[in-house]
Amino acid sequence: MAKELTPRSENYSQWYNDLVVKADLAEGSAVRGCMVIKPYGYAIWEKIQHELDRMFKETGHVNAYFPLFIPKSFLSKEADHVEGFAKECAVVTHYRLKTNPDGSGVVVDPDAKLEEELIVRPTSETIIWSTYKNWIHSYRDLPILCNQWANVVRWEMRTRLFLRTAEFLWQEGHTAHATREEAEKEAKKMLNVYADFAENFMAIPVIKGVKSANERFAGALETYCIEALMQDGKALQAGTSHFLGQNFAKAFDVTFLNKENKQELVWATSWGVSTRLMGALIMSHSDDDGLILPPNLAPYQVVIVPIYKNEEQLATIDATVAEITQALKAQGITFKYDNADNKRPGFKFADYELKGVPVRLAIGARDIENGTIEVFRRDTKEKETVSINGIENYVKELLADIQKNIFKKALDYRKSVTRNVDTYDEFKVEIEKGGLLLCHWDGTPETEEKIKEETKATIRCIPLEGDKTPGFCMVTGKPSKQRVVFARAY
RNA sequence: CGGGGUUUAGCGCAGUUGGUAGCGCGCUACGUUCGGGACGUAGAGGUCGCAAGUUCGAAUCUUGUAACCCCGACCA
Numbered sequence: 001m002a003k004e005l006t007p008r009s010e011n012y013s014q015w016y017n018d019l020v021v022k023a024d025l026a027e028g029s030a031v032r033g034c035m036v037i038k039p040y041g042y043a044i045w046e047k048i049q050h051e052l053d054r055m056f057k058e059t060g061h062v063n064a065y066f067p068l069f070i071p072k073s074f075l076s077k078e079a080d081h082v083e084g085f086a087k088e089c090a091v092v093t094h095y096r097l098k099t100n101p102d103g104s105g106v107v108v109d110p111d112a113k114l115e116e117e118l119i120v121r122p123t124s125e126t127i128i129w130s131t132y133k134n135w136i137h138s139y140r141d142l143p144i145l146c147n148q149w150a151n152v153v154r155w156e157m158r159t160r161l162f163l164r165t166a167e168f169l170w171q172e173g174h175t176a177h178a179t180r181e182e183a184e185k186e187a188k189k190m191l192n193v194y195a196d197f198a199e200n201f202m203a204i205p206v207i208k209g210v211k212s213a214n215e216r217f218a219g220a221l222e223t224y225c226i227e228a229l230m231q232d233g234k235a236l237q238a239g240t241s242h243f244l245g246q247n248f249a250k251a252f253d254v255t256f257l258n259k260e261n262k263q264e265l266v267w268a269t270s271w272g273v274s275t276r277l278m279g280a281l282i283m284s285h286s287d288d289d290g291l292i293l294p295p296n297l298a299p300y301q302v303v304i305v306p307i308y309k310n311e312e313q314l315a316t317i318d319a320t321v322a323e324i325t326q327a328l329k330a331q332g333i334t335f336k337y338d339n340a341d342n343k344r345p346g347f348k349f350a351d352y353e354l355k356g357v358p359v360r361l362a363i364g365a366r367d368i369e370n371g372t373i374e375v376f377r378r379d380t381k382e383k384e385t386v387s388i389n390g391i392e393n394y395v396k397e398l399l400a401d402i403q404k405n406i407f408k409k410a411l412d413y414r415k416s417v418t419r420n421v422d423t424y425d426e427f428k429v430e431i432e433k434g435g436l437l438l439c440h441w442d443g444t445p446e447t448e449e450k451i452k453e454e455t456k457a458t459i460r461c462i463p464l465e466g467d468k469t470p471g472f473c474m475v476t477g478k479p480s481k482q483r484v485v486f487a488r489a490y
Numbered sequence: 491c492g493g494g495g496u497u498u499a500g501c502g503c504a505g506u507u508g509g510u511a512g513c514g515c516g517c518u519a520c521g522u523u524c525g526g527g528a529c530g531u532a533g534a535g536g537u538c539g540c541a542a543g544u545u546c547g548a549a550u551c552u553u554g555u556a557a558c559c560c561c562g563a564c565c566a
Binding site: 028032084087156157168170217236238239240273276308309341343345348350351364365366490 | 523526528557560561564565
């Protein structure tokens with residue numbers, strides 16, 4: 001019983017921290033605020049990358065890579081953008097170390113000061129738009145639809161594994177368009193890609209929406225987002241897509257000649273998701289026994305555990321398992337056969353539950369005799385014994401069912417904690433209970449700010465879909481076009 | 491950057507009135523086990539965060555300092 005987690009009911013954030021570490025996803029590092037993503041955690045991230053990358057390619061995007069370092073002067077070109085990121089930038093000032101005169105270790109060589117200091121990218125709009133300036137001359141050069149997979153650094157005060165780290169991995173798409181309409185369409189298109197991915201691969205229901213001015217990306221005209229709800233009733237922004245207008249084109253003087261031979265400023269978007277998705281994944285589905293992974297993202301969908309008393313029995317089981325794994329493979333099912341003899345079956349059961357493997361097959365001498373195998377599904381913890389014959393089809397259907405079931409469970413939970421609230425008094429009571437509150441708001445930053453100060457709740461988004469009935473702001477009584485989503489957030 | 495806490499073996503912790511360090515887990519070897527987190531036996535493993543000071547003697551007392559964690563303000 002060495003690996004028990006703190007129960008969620010006792011301390012949700014402790015449960016999260018325990019789980020990340022004990023399921024071997026990630027751990028802290030020697031560098032404050034930075035994490036080591038361990039092989040099992042990274043395998044999940046790789047699956048996320050793989051699927052998203054495929055979706056980006058399908059929507060016409062290509063990958064490229066831009067530098068980690070950004071000249072300090074670039075960052076200051078777009079006023080809102082600087083404002084948003086200046087407070088959390090790591091800065092490179094020197095390019096050389098030398099042996100400490102007193103002989104102890106190394107020190108920064110004061111003679112190696114950089115002419116212009118370099119910022120470690122907190123995001124890449126500036127370096128990319130300074131580059132696009134050279135790529136774009138004519139409407140024939142547009143659109144540019146680039147994505148990059150990269151790391152970025154934002155010097156955060158308080159960090160948590162995956163949810164907020166000083167360095168994190170992400171993808172950032174940066175596109176350039178000839179018209180406003182096309183850029184807006186692109187931003188919305190990518191929002192839909194993210195929503196599709198979240199729901200169909202991560203099994204996390206999300207609300208598509210628009211950010212209020214307060215929550216908007218620094219430098220954007222409009223920020224679209226997908227908002228997810230965690231099990232503890234707090235919301236988490238899972239992805240964003242920005243319509244940047246011509247702000248960066250202005251800042252970096254990126255123009256093109258249109259068909260009428262006139263100079264025009266280029267229209268831009270950017271969009272990204274990060275390793276924060278790992279946090280969303282963990283907090284959406286898992287339970288007190290460990291991780292629950294959607295089959296579509298599990299590093300291996302099935303684990304097979306042999307139960308044997310001696311070498312002879314193991315040899316027989318190995319032979320049967322070889323047939324089973326071949327059949328699984330033919331169905332495109334990923335698996336791990338754990339016949340390591342230094343752990344007992346009970347330990348393996350608990351360990352793979354902790355790691356969230358969707359399906360476990362256990363097979364022993366008794367099963368061999370009966371032509372059966374024990375099937376365990378992680379999401380409901382149901383166990384049954386079925387015939388080995390046709391097991392690959394059984395497992396395939398089971399995996400599909402698990403994928404569907406955990407999405408439904410998350411959706412049902414969200415529905416159960418989403419409600420309309422019409423008065424501010426009621427709001428103050430309800431927000432303490434967590435969940436999503438749909439309320440009327442007068443659309444002003446002042447009102448949002450007041451609510452945030454008094455209740456710690458923010459507008460997560462103005463939903464794009466759903467009820468659009470107008471009403472009156474719960475705080476000021478002024479007219480409101482539609483209900484917006486309030487919640488406390490990560 | 492405020493408020494609180496921690497720092498002793500890989501991890502989690504104990505260490506009394508100051509006397510030179512221990513427990514659990516893990517680890518190594520061998521054996522018995524193996525259908526829900528096995529057990530026995532024998533081992534390995536520590537500049538007690540760092541630096542001064544008090545003392546015959548400091549994990550323990552004093553001062554300074556650093557790192558980390560939690561709670562707030564800021565953020566994906």
